[in-house]
Amino acid sequence: MSLSQANLAELAAAIKxxxxxxxxxxxxxxxxxxxxxxxxxxxxxDAGMHGEMDYMAxxxxxxxxxxxxxxxxxxxxxxxxxxxxxxxxxxxEDWREREARRLADPSAAVISVYARGRDYHKVxxxxxxxxxxxxxxxxxxxxxxxxxxxxxxxxxxxxxxSGLGWRGKHTLLINRSAGSMFFMGELLVDLPLPVDEPxxxxxxxxxACISACPTQAIVAPGRMDARRCxxxxxxxxxxxxxxxxxxxxxxxxxxxxxxxxxxxxNKFAQRATLPDFDERHALGSAGMIExxxxxxxxxxxxxxxxxxRRIGHERWLRNLAVGLGNAADLxxxxxxxxxxxxxxxxxxxxxxxxxxxxxxxxxxx
Numbered sequence: 001m002s003l004s005q006a007n008l009a010e011l012a013a014a015i016k017x018x019x020x021x022x023x024x025x026x027x028x029x030x031x032x033x034x035x036x037x038x039x040x041x042x043x044x045x046d047a048g049m050h051g052e053m054d055y056m057a058x059x060x061x062x063x064x065x066x067x068x069x070x071x072x073x074x075x076x077x078x079x080x081x082x083x084x085x086x087x088x089x090x091x092x093e094d095w096r097e098r099e100a101r102r103l104a105d106p107s108a109a110v111i112s113v114y115a116r117g118r119d120y121h122k123v124x125x126x127x128x129x130x131x132x133x134x135x136x137x138x139x140x141x142x143x144x145x146x147x148x149x150x151x152x153x154x155x156x157x158x159x160x161x162s163g164l165g166w167r168g169k170h171t172l173l174i175n176r177s178a179g180s181m182f183f184m185g186e187l188l189v190d191l192p193l194p195v196d197e198p199x200x201x202x203x204x205x206x207x208a209c210i211s212a213c214p215t216q217a218i219v220a221p222g223r224m225d226a227r228r229c230x231x232x233x234x235x236x237x238x239x240x241x242x243x244x245x246x247x248x249x250x251x252x253x254x255x256x257x258x259x260x261x262x263x264x265x266n267k268f269a270q271r272a273t274l275p276d277f278d279e280r281h282a283l284g285s286a287g288m289i290e291x292x293x294x295x296x297x298x299x300x301x302x303x304x305x306x307x308x309r310r311i312g313h314e315r316w317l318r319n320l321a322v323g324l325g326n327a328a329d330l331x332x333x334x335x336x337x338x339x340x341x342x343x344x345x346x347x348x349x350x351x352x353x354x355x356x357x358x359x360x361x362x363x364x365x
Contacts, residue, residue, distance in 0.1 A: 003139065003191070011139065012193045015077060018134045022127045023274045024079040025178060028162035028196045032066040032073055032188075037157040051227040053236055066153065070145045070188045075195065077187040078155075078162040079131070080173075081124060082270040083114050083277045084181045085284070095269070096261045102285075103250060106332035109288040109323065111308070112231065112255025113181065116284050117277035119307045124148040124185040132187055143190035148183070155184050166201040169221040170209035170259035176202060179266035202265075212262035215248045230256035234319045235311055240352060241322060246359065251288065251323040251330070253316075254308055280306065288327070289341045292320045317345060317353045325360025334364050 003011065012029055019027030067073045084095065093101075095113075102108040114120065128146040136142060147153045160167050164184070165175035172180045176199070203221075210218045217228035226232040230252050233241050241249070260266055272278075281302050294302065296313040303309035308316070324338050332338060342364075345357050 005194075008192060009194050011135070011191070014138065015131070015135060015193075019077075019079050019131055022130055022134075023081060024127065024131075025082050025182060025270060025273075026164060026175075027077060027079045027131075028159075028164050029193050030076050030078060030158055030162035031195050032076060034065065034154055034157050034161075037154055041154070047225075049223075049225045049227060051232060051236065052238060053226065053232070066158075066188050069153065070143075072143045072190040073145075073188040075189050075191055075193045076158050076162070077131075077189060077193075078159045078164050078184065079124075079128065079186070080159070080164050080175070080178075080182040080184050081120075081127070081274070082178060082182045082272050083117070083120065084269050084271050085113070085117065085277055085279050086271050096266065099257060099261050103252075104330065106251065106327035106330035106335070106338075107287045107289065108251055109283075109286045109291050109320070110250070110252045111283050111286070112252075112257050113284075114183070115254055115307050116279040117272075118280070118305050119309075120183045120277075121148050121307070122305070123274065123276045124183055128185050128187055135189075135191075139191075145188045146185070147188065148185040153186060153188075155186060158186060159184050161198055163196040163199050166199055166203075167222060168209060168263065168265075169203055169207060170213075170218055170263070171222055171224045172260065174203070174263065174265050175268075176265070177268055177270075179269035180260050180263060181266060181269040206264065208262040208264065209259035212258045214250065214252075214256070214258060215245055218259065230258075234315075238315070240355060241318065243359065246322050247326060247329065249322050250326050253288065253291070253319040253323045254311070288320050288323050289337060292317065292324065292341050292345065314350045314353055317348065317350075318356045321345070321353065321356035321360045325356075325363040328363040339364050 016027045066076060102110050125146055125148045132144050156167055156173055159173050165173040168174040174180045215228040215230060217225050219225050230249055234254055299313040299316055324342055327338055342357050342361050345353060348354055
């Protein structure tokens with residue numbers, strides 16, 4: 001089907017409205033020229049900053065060339081969805097203050113805010129598919145493919161080009177009216193829709209995110225060494241966490257939000273409108289001793305539908321061991337309950353787990 005420019009403009013406006021109806025906070029459109037991002041991607045890969053994330057390098061520059069990934073693609077529809085859970089009844093404390101308080105609590109298991117609800121991959125993919133269905137119902141069959149952090153697509157440069165926000169010095173996307181607490185997804189399409197303009201960057205001289213990073217993983221503005229990032233260490237890394245980095249992780253057992261809680265723009269962070277991102281299993285208030293006691297069956301059952309489940313029980317225990325070891329630095333050195341919990345896992349069948357447990361116990365010696 002051939003659409004006139006007027007029809008394409010009308011369709012673009014309708015797509016944005018349909019997206020909001022489907023729960024997205026904002027929908028924008030961009031072309032597919034990411035040539036400006038290729039050199040930076042190659043330099044980052046050449047420096048080995050992707051660590052064990054081999055998938056980052058396995059597709060070469062196809063990651064920066066959407067039309068090679070999905071032939072016929074001429075535009076990308078980008079969308080963002082807020083994920084900050086709603087305030088609990090009677091809660092008045094700012095969410096950033098609450099997160100800071102838990103980081104100082106030697107018993108608290110700190111889990112990245114985005115991971116406390118349903119797996120965002122499933123939520124966004126389903127909503128983007130519904131958006132494609134709405135388009136198809138309006139114009140007939142067209143070429144498209146849905147992506148949500150699930151294939152070799154450079155989401156951030158595409159989102160930035162489309163005007164969803166700008167890439168902050170911590171490398172995450174920031175939106176002037178919503179901070180950075182949102183997920184992103186894309187529809188690669190063969191429709192020559194009118195494109196939106198970028199917003200430009202608005203970080204100015206601020207370096208709060210760089211200063212806040214516990215492991216100094218932000219090695220320069222806009223340049224992240226994933227090998228030092230706590231999110232990488234607790235989620236992507238399959239092997240032992242380097243000993244020199246363990247004390248810096250504190251009680252962060254899945255991901256890290258420090259660069260986002262430090263960002264002034266996140267005073268504008270918006271609450272999720274979908275119940276999918278409501279907190280599950282009290283993951284925003286859980287204790288490490290309680291979580292360490294979960295059997296593998298309990299872990300798999302409780303984490304069903306959660307992004308946390310993909311790290312598996314073994315790495316879950318590894319991370320908790322590090323967190324409990326670091327409780328010694330938070331005023332709980334030698335705490336009998338922590339020591340007993342750690343000792344209960346000394347005979348775990350995994351050497352990865354046992355080694356981290358031994359390290360943690362030594363911290364309390």
